[in-house]
Amino acid sequence: MTINCKGKLIDLTTPKVMGILNLTPDSFYDGGKYKNESQILTQVETMLKNEATFIDIGAYSSRPNAQHISETEELKRSLPIINLLTNTFPEIILSVDTFRSEVAKQAIEHGAALVNDISAGMLDKNMMQTVANLQVPYIMMHMKGTPQNMQEHTTYKNIMKALIFYFSERIAEAKKLGINDMIIDPGFGFAKNTAQNFEVLKHLELLKIVDLPILAGVSRKSMIYKTLENTAKDALNGTTVLNTIALQKGAKILRVHDVKEATETIKLTAQLN
Template sequence: MTINCKGKLIDLTIPKVMGILNLTPDSFYDGGVHSNDSIILKHVEKMLTDGATFIDVGAYSSRPKAKHISEAEELQRLLPVLNLLTATFPDILISIDTFRSEVAKKSIEAGACMINDISAGNMDHQMLDTVAKLHVPYVMMHMKGTPQDMQQHATYENLINEMLFYFSERIAAAKASGIIDIIVDPGFGFSKTTAQNYELLKHLDSFKMLDKPILVGISRKSMIYKPLNTSASEALNGTTVLNTLGLQQGVAILRVHDVKEAMECIALTQQLNPES
């Protein structure tokens, strides 16, 4: 199973790591940390050195009840950093965490190679056609509502069946638009309670029937630290545990804050299947 990034085929048979670079002041774990060029470059260099295949850059916080910002502000945060990263690391593979088609277009033109959309095209109906024209891989996530109100929509009669129906419909729409490389993100923490997140994790291998690579973003989320009565800053060990469970169910990409530890998860779980 491969995806095409800038003409380079990325083999997802062996899972890959996507390192997170948040440019927002209010993200749940590292908001406001990456405040200048030097800090950004040092962080990205470490993630690449530690083994990240992709760097996911986001400038719009999608945590519950996050503040809404304009498209202009999102681009103002993103574009200078994209220029900095592509100039410093010419071979870098950058994913853009956005639900806006114009942000996607300008980011790809600035050197990014993948779009990671929390809304699967539902928050901007130009997104699927735009991604198709850009000829880049597309990560589509499951979420009901918006970041501002999603936790009010955490009601399901059958969580897994409803999510599979959702992805079947969104994959069909993406294919109809002409998108070739589609990646599925179940959206841990998005319009889901802690109990629902663990139900999802328990049945993650059900999503193999979609025949698409699965991306999981569990890193340091409240589904880890709330049951442990700790905090995001103390959730690395729990992240490692849940990433391992995900890998055992066929996850192809781990989206994480801590690349080295995620790479170790992959290396050790690969020992269980040395022929792969």
């Protein structure tokens, strides 16, 4: 189970960590935290030292009811940081978190290695063809609607059947266009309420049927802090618990704010195999 990132084969047989770098002022946990190049470089250096395999750069907040920004603004936020990071850390493997094909294209041209799309091509009809042309790994997430209205779309007869059908359809489309390396993300918190998020986690292993690596992104999300009646700031312990369960159920990438704890979770969970 490998993916090719700029000629480097990443073996996902052993789970890997994807560190989150939000370049948005309004992300639910760390929005506006990294305001200048020095803070960004310090944070990324720490994540790399703590064994993050990937760094995921997001310049468009996809939290529920997030403010919509233009493509120009998204590029303005992301491209200089991609340049900064690839120049400072030549071996870095950057993922660009975007649903816009032009942002994906320019980010890859500036040195990013993967495209992480919250809509699996549903919000930009050119995205999949762009990824196919770029020949980079493609992370496809499950979501209904848009970040602005997704929490109005939480009705499912059987949520796991809905996810499997959705991914089967999106994978078939991606393969038809010539995308080779794919990863699926069930989209915790996207068009799902708290109970549905836990239902997906409980049955996460069912997604193995599509025979692709699974990415789990539960880090500090509301399914944790609403259940525990605390805040995203206090949700690290809860994140570690749910990451442990995700690994036991087959997750191959943990997308997290706290890399050190996720790396330790992977190392400890591996001792049970």
